[in-house]
Amino acid sequence: MQETRLDTARIRLARQVIDPIFLDTPLYRCEALEPQLGCSVSIKLETANPVRSFKARGTEVVASLLADRGSRAVVCASAGNLGQALAWSGRGRGLDVTVVASRFATVAKLDRIRALGAGLELVDGDHEMARERAAAVAQRDGIRLVEDSLDIETCEGAATIGLELVDARPSFDTVLIALGGGALATGVGHVMKALAPEVEVICVQPQGAPAMTLSWRRRRVVTTDSTDTIADGVAGRLPIPAVLDDLLLTADDAVLVREESIIAGMRMLHDHAGLVVEPSAALGIAAILEDRDRFAGRHIVTIVCGSNVDADAYRRWIGAAGLHRS
Amino acid sequence: MQETRLDTARIRLARQVIDPIFLDTPLYRCEALEPQLGCSVSIKLETANPVRSFKARGTEVVASLLADRGSRAVVCASAGNLGQALAWSGRGRGLDVTVVASRFATVAKLDRIRALGAGLELVDGDHEMARERAAAVAQRDGIRLVEDSLDIETCEGAATIGLELVDARPSFDTVLIALGGGALATGVGHVMKALAPEVEVICVQPQGAPAMTLSWRRRRVVTTDSTDTIADGVAGRLPIPAVLDDLLLTADDAVLVREESIIAGMRMLHDHAGLVVEPSAALGIAAILEDRDRFAGRHIVTIVCGSNVDADAYRRWIGAAGLHRS
Structure with missing residues (x-):
């Protein structure tokens, strides 16, 4: 492939300077999610550490x-x-x-x-x-x-998740990655393209903060005037050109999802996986919910990238519908 | 120490037959819990796997x-x-x-x-x-x-958690272990006594299902006629004599906690650690909440042993007070 700013050897070296408490995070099938999603789903869990994100x-x-x-x-x-x-x-x-x-x-x-x-x-x-x-x-x-996503170290750190995914077995078909500034998507995407090019790399962004996705689609930087999403972790307006260049080489697709799908994803992860996640971490599930046919029968990995939520907002997101249902 | 039914070499061998997806689980300080608990708290997280328990x-x-x-x-x-x-x-x-x-x-x-x-x-x-x-x-x-807790393999499997705790650094002062049938407590307790005897081993059981704790205290099997607790995972009435014998050798203390403390513990783990836990997995936090002075300034490890909850019951446990507070 064409070269991104990342280098796989440097990503391997990054593992040596990262506190092991952040490495080798859980990766496991979550069958309880699968009947409703229609595909095999594995969770890469980046929240069980002292800062609750990757x-x-x-x-x-x-x-x-x-x-x-x-x-x-x-x-x-x-x-x-x-x-x-x-x-x-x-x-x-x-x-x-x-x-x-x-x-x-x-x-x-x-x-x-x-x-x-x-x-x-x-x-x-x-x-x-x-x-x-x-x-x-x-x-x-x-x-x-x-500068998140621009500074190569932030991408290299995120990319170490990719090394762990590549080492996983059984292999999977698709990885769904929350797209904000792009460090996670370009980092993990680089490793996939370098070491597991058969894996499809799909980035997911909220419709309410679509700048990087629009940029990826048009192959040039597109900015927006505002954002409107609960997914605070990915709500940027001004994509960084160098990051977009890398994303064009590493992402197979970039999709936008609705707020209601993000909330539904958070609720599914709560009810069926026992996971508290922040909105950005539910983007992958939201993408499946919005296009079940696309993912039917495939084995999807979704990176649960963070769990830092305001407790009361989170209760509202997961709460009302569940109580009505009981 | 006197010999339990467990053998440290066999516990090490057990690690070789357990699917790695259940091993080397996250162990990390959770500082966000600490201001309210008055001690250092590390989480040993046994829920991020395909069955959501240890x-x-x-x-x-x-x-x-x-x-x-x-x-x-x-x-x-x-x-x-x-x-x-x-x-x-x-x-x-x-x-x-x-x-x-x-x-x-x-x-x-x-x-x-x-x-x-x-x-x-x-x-x-x-x-x-x-x-x-x-x-x-x-x-x-x-x-x-x-037979859980009686069959030595169930204890050996649980005891592998102890090996992982002993390998952890920095070291800690106390481990809090949910006490039900006793596999977890005798397994982890055995490893602590064998390899880290300076660590205090405290078992925690609900007041509503106190049979094993009462047995430990009286050094003979005490049964109860019924149980009354939301902590379904530890609600036994008829302690197994051989397990009690091991518990007498491995536990430094066994304490009982109230239902309201279990719920408060679940809520704290939800709000400050971002963890969905089942009632049994909140027993450790409940024990700290009921006796802050005892644990003040110490470094506590609590084993979060499971997260299998009915979603609607869980919403009730963590829900009402949180919504009132907002």
């Missing part, structure tokens, strides 16, 4: 490089999961971590960022404004800016 | 022995998790599996037992009646009866 795979790579170089401080913009992960990885290495986030971000994520000792700066706007502000902080203070 | 560690050992011997059929009594696990382990080895359960058992557990292809026989009584009936079926059909 993002620490990347921040471990970043923070270990910074510590090796004697850096003392780092800043990132985050919808919540990257910030929490960077706070965790930085704390263990004596780094001062600053996280810039939207004041509309998920409260539970912001609380955990603070609890992990990071400095938290809120902006009165969306995630793209937080990105701008983080860049300004980095320039002002002369410290490293971590 | 029980398959034991049934894998049983079923692999049976398959090696050319057996074709096996029967067990189960509150639901053992039956589901034996159904899974037996299916993969061509064994006919029969599960006898109370008709009052958790519906989700019974559904999964059927879905995994096992024969399910319901008795119009509690788990102890199911045990009687399973023994009768075994005798009638001349097939192997698997």
Whole structure:
């Protein structure tokens, strides 16, 4: 294939600097989901760790490089999961971590960022404004800016999930990947194309935050003016050109799903898999729900990428319909 | 120490016949729980696998022995998790599996037992009646009866969790173990006493199903006439003498907790750890909640042993208070 920015050998090396607590995560068939989905479903579970998302795979790579170089401080913009992960990885290495986030971000994520000792700066706007502000902080203070999906370490960290999937047996047909900035999709996608090219790589994004999917379809950057989705972890408006280039080489398809499907996916994962997931982590199930024929009879892996939710919002998402049904 | 029925070398061998999908489960600090509990808390998560409980560690050992011997059929009594696990382990080895359960058992557990292809026989009584009936079926059909906690393979399988805990670092002070029939407590307890005797082993049982705890305290079998607890996985009335003997050698303490503490524990694990757990799996947190002073400042491991719940009952347990609070 044409070359992405990623390198499989470097991804293997990344595994050596990531705290093992984030590696070799559970991968297992979840047969209880299958009657309603019409296909075989395996879960790759990225939530059973100290930050409840896959993002620490990347921040471990970043923070270990910074510590090796004697850096003392780092800043990132985050919808919540990257910030929490960077706070965790930085704390263990004596780094001062600053996280810039939207004041509309998920409260539970912001609380955990603070609890992990990071400095938290809120902006009165969306995630793209937080990105701008983080860049300004980095320039002002002369410290490293971590840009999710653009910085190759964030992609390499996410890509280690791909290595674990490739090692899995029995093999599977398709991997469904939540698409936001693109680190997860390009990282895992790169490994699939390099080591398991027979596996179909499908990215899933909410209809309410479709910028990267539209960009992938039109093969050029498409931006949007706003986002409207509960899937806060993937709600970007301004795709990064270099990431789009990689996504064009690594994704076989990119699909958009409705909010009601995301909620239905969260509810299915709760009721039939016993998993609390954040909306972004239900995108794969949502994609199956919206196109059962496409996936019928196939073996699908869906990466459950995070579980950081506000408890009361989550109760509403999974609650009402279930209580009516009883 | 005095010798239990378990043997550490055999437990190490058990790891070799258990499907790796059930081994090396996540073990991680959950700092978000700690402010309310006043101690360090690590989760050993036994729910991210195809049967959502630790029980398959034991049934894998049983079923692999049976398959090696050319057996074709096996029967067990189960509150639901053992039956589901034996159904899974037996299916993969061509064994006919029969599960006898109370008709009052958790519906989700019974559904999964059927879905995994096992024969399910319901008795119009509690788990102890199911045990009687399973023994009768075994005798009638001349097939192997698997008796949870009595059969050493079930203890050896559970004990592999102990090996994983001992390998963990940083070390911890106390392990909290749900106490039902005793396989988990004697298995993990044996490994702790053999390989990490400095770790305190505390068993936790509901006040509504206290038979084994009362037996441990009085150092002789104490039975009860009934049970009254939502923690269906540990609701026995008739402790097995040989298991009690082992428990007397492996447990440092056995405590009883109230139903309201179990529900509070489930809710905390949901809201702060993002984990769906069944009542038995919240016993450890319940024990901390009832005696914060005892655990203050210590590092506790709690084994989250299962997540098989009826979705609507679970919503009630975690639901109402949360919605009021919002």
